[in-house]
Amino acid sequence: MTCSLLAPAPMAFARAKESLAIATPFEVGESPMGNYLAAYVAGIDKDTLAAATYFREALRYDPNNPALIERAFVAAISNGNMQDAFGFAERLLTRDPRNGLAHLALGVRAIKQHHYAAARNHFARGGASRERDITATLLAAWTYAGSGDYKRGLELVDRLRDESFGVFRDFHGGLIAEVAHNSNEATRRLKAAYDSDKNTLRLVDVYARFLAQHGQREDAIKVYEAYDELLPNHPIIVDALAALKSGKTLESPIRTPEQGAAEVLYGLGAAGSRQGDELAAMIYLRLSLYLSPDNSLALITLGDIYERIKQNERALEVYESVPEDDPLRVTADIQSAQILEVLGRTEEARKHLESIVKDHPKDADALAALGNLQRAHKQYAEAIETYTRALEATNKPEKATWPLYYFRGISYERNKQWPQAEADLRRALALFPDQPLVLNYLGYSWVDQGLNLDEAFTMLHKAVELRPTDGYIVDSLGWANYRLGRYDEAVKELERAIDLKPSDPVINDHLGDAYWRIGRKLEAHFQWNHARDLGPEPEDKDRILSKIAHGLNDEEKPAAAEAKPDKNGG
Numbered sequence: 001m002t003c004s005l006l007a008p009a010p011m012a013f014a015r016a017k018e019s020l021a022i023a024t025p026f027e028v029g030e031s032p033m034g035n036y037l038a039a040y041v042a043g044i045d046k047d048t049l050a051a052a053t054y055f056r057e058a059l060r061y062d063p064n065n066p067a068l069i070e071r072a073f074v075a076a077i078s079n080g081n082m083q084d085a086f087g088f089a090e091r092l093l094t095r096d097p098r099n100g101l102a103h104l105a106l107g108v109r110a111i112k113q114h115h116y117a118a119a120r121n122h123f124a125r126g127g128a129s130r131e132r133d134i135t136a137t138l139l140a141a142w143t144y145a146g147s148g149d150y151k152r153g154l155e156l157v158d159r160l161r162d163e164s165f166g167v168f169r170d171f172h173g174g175l176i177a178e179v180a181h182n183s184n185e186a187t188r189r190l191k192a193a194y195d196s197d198k199n200t201l202r203l204v205d206v207y208a209r210f211l212a213q214h215g216q217r218e219d220a221i222k223v224y225e226a227y228d229e230l231l232p233n234h235p236i237i238v239d240a241l242a243a244l245k246s247g248k249t250l251e252s253p254i255r256t257p258e259q260g261a262a263e264v265l266y267g268l269g270a271a272g273s274r275q276g277d278e279l280a281a282m283i284y285l286r287l288s289l290y291l292s293p294d295n296s297l298a299l300i301t302l303g304d305i306y307e308r309i310k311q312n313e314r315a316l317e318v319y320e321s322v323p324e325d326d327p328l329r330v331t332a333d334i335q336s337a338q339i340l341e342v343l344g345r346t347e348e349a350r351k352h353l354e355s356i357v358k359d360h361p362k363d364a365d366a367l368a369a370l371g372n373l374q375r376a377h378k379q380y381a382e383a384i385e386t387y388t389r390a391l392e393a394t395n396k397p398e399k400a401t402w403p404l405y406y407f408r409g410i411s412y413e414r415n416k417q418w419p420q421a422e423a424d425l426r427r428a429l430a431l432f433p434d435q436p437l438v439l440n441y442l443g444y445s446w447v448d449q450g451l452n453l454d455e456a457f458t459m460l461h462k463a464v465e466l467r468p469t470d471g472y473i474v475d476s477l478g479w480a481n482y483r484l485g486r487y488d489e490a491v492k493e494l495e496r497a498i499d500l501k502p503s504d505p506v507i508n509d510h511l512g513d514a515y516w517r518i519g520r521k522l523e524a525h526f527q528w529n530h531a532r533d534l535g536p537e538p539e540d541k542d543r544i545l546s547k548i549a550h551g552l553n554d555e556e557k558p559a560a561a562e563a564k565p566d567k568n569g570g
Contacts, residue, residue: 046278046309048079056084066095077105078282082290100126101283107139108287111261116143134165138172138264146257150180167197172264175206175254183214198226202267202297205236209250217244232396233364236297239327253295262292270301278305293321296328303335312339330360334369341373349373364394368404375407380415384408402431406438413445421445439463440473447480456480464493471501479510487517505536509544516552524551 055072062068073088086109089102096102107122120143123136137160144153153176160169174189187210194207204227212220224241228234243250254260269284285302289295299322306315316339319332333356340349353370360366367390374383387408394401409424425442429435443459446452460477467473478493494511501507512527528548536544 047311048075048282049314051075052079052081052084064095066092069095070099073102073105074279074283077101077286078279080286080289082109082286098125104135104139105287108261108265108290111139111143111146111258112291114146116146116257119143134160134168135264135268138168139261141172141176142257142260142264145176145179145260150176150182154185167193167200167203168264168267170196171203171206171267172260174210175260175263178210178252179255179257179260186210187214194223199230201227201231201234201236202263202270205240206253208240209252212244212250213252220244220250229397232400233394235327235331258291262288262290262295262298264288265291266295266298266301269298273301273305278309281305294323294326296322296326296332300328300332300335303332307335307339312343315339330356330363330366334366337369337373341376346373346377362393364390364396364404367393368407371404371407371411375411375414378414380411383411384415387411399431402428402435402438405431406435406441410441413441418445418449434462434466436463436466436470436473439466440476444476444480447483453484469500471497471499471504471507474500475504475507475510478514482510482514482517487514490514491518503534505531505534505540505544508534509536509540512547513552516547517554521551 052072052075055068055075059065059068059072069088069092073085073092076082076088077085085105089099089105092099092102093106103122103126107119107126110116110119110122120140123140123143126136137156141153141156144150144156154173157169157173157176160166170189170193174186174191174193177183177186177189190207190210193203197203204223208220208223211217211223221241221244224237224244228237228241231237240250254263265284265288269281269288272278272281272284282302282305285298285305288298289302292298299318303315303318306312306318316336319336319339322329322332333352337349337352337356340346340352350370350373353366353373356366357363357370367386371383371386371390374380374386387404391401391404391408394404405424405428409421409428412418412421412424422442422445425438425445428438429442432438439459440463443456443463446456447460457480460473460480463473464470464477474493475497478490478497481487481493482490491511491514494507494514497507498511508527508531512524512531515521515527516524525548528544532541532544532548
């Protein structure tokens, strides 16, 4: 007998709206080995929900297996099943008293329960490592703050003498001093952290809020504006600047020891995400969210990780957890729409984006996302209109608008409005000289039309030089040579493109044509057959089948319609 399990949401949704995520049914059975193998495969696939479910089920049949308990624990905590994770951690420590991750989890739970001495005991017993040193030290420092012993907390932070930990040391020392109402010490430490790293959003936001709360509103505005020049129009920066300029106050996101500990874990999770260590990053972020569930930056970071590992339903659930009144709510909604498109739920994606645009008609990012969806589905006239609205709505520095001109240029070209397309592509290139995608598209389009050939090939060669491992760009150079009858050169470049993108049907088709033109007809048929089997577009498949049956007309010049850059522009 088997039971069907539907995926539970790992966090409560912040909205009353119908969830976009669709629970994926799967079954667990009575076979211990079957459940274990299913859990093992789910772990390899980084499907945290399935791994947590199957490992929990496997443990029913072998409850004292230390390795199985540890795997179930890791799966539960990475999926956000915190009560299960804490139970597994307790069981694990009876068999492995020095397990660092189990002590970390139970120490975090103790912080949540305000059992600060118990938390310190767990952090002290977790085993030694460079990574554990910073985690345990900063978390223990926050437990001293929770107990009211701020001096001891700051002394502990100052033990982090490794300068690679310098920003963490100064940042958290400043936050502890601020919670202790020691403004002079907080100012010194937070300024040191900011001076060392002006590129990290969370640090910038916290420091600017600190300045504003201490009567330095103009200095806070300057801190935000400096970041805005680096990364224009981030929603958190835009929202904070608008609040300050309208005379509103800004709260610090870290006002309690629990929030301080959550900030430690978020910082480590964000760092792990940037370094590509997804499992460790998910664990840190889940623990952070256990302590501070509404941290939208942690939620967005976790959602992004799920996207990267192609766990799209989990990503949808996480993005839906971002609070409705948070500056990152629109960002989360846009990401959700893009996931819906990846999942093949195009109509839902379109409606979702149109709803966002209706509610936020001047949001250039939402408009750009809608334009991209329309372009991907060959709604070129609609995409042109949407990109135009995005350009009119944006208040980013002009240089940052090059993608909008580029994508609108593609849409104009596909809509057979070449003068407008050329103007937009030139504009994009003027804003971002030597941008390889623009060089590729404009250069190829000129070759396709027999225009500006010297300049076009210079552009294509430059694009390949800048992106030598991009199979699509190398394909464009090869196909441009083919279009001009330079078949030997075409074969050389197209073979390089195939090495880079062996499973692309268009590139295989192109190489087949080039082989045919130089007399390698057996190899041409092999490439065409391969292209047919790789799922080409329906109109391309008809042409490929015709070539498989009849070959190419050796008297016929290659048709311009055969030679278009990648349909989505990169």
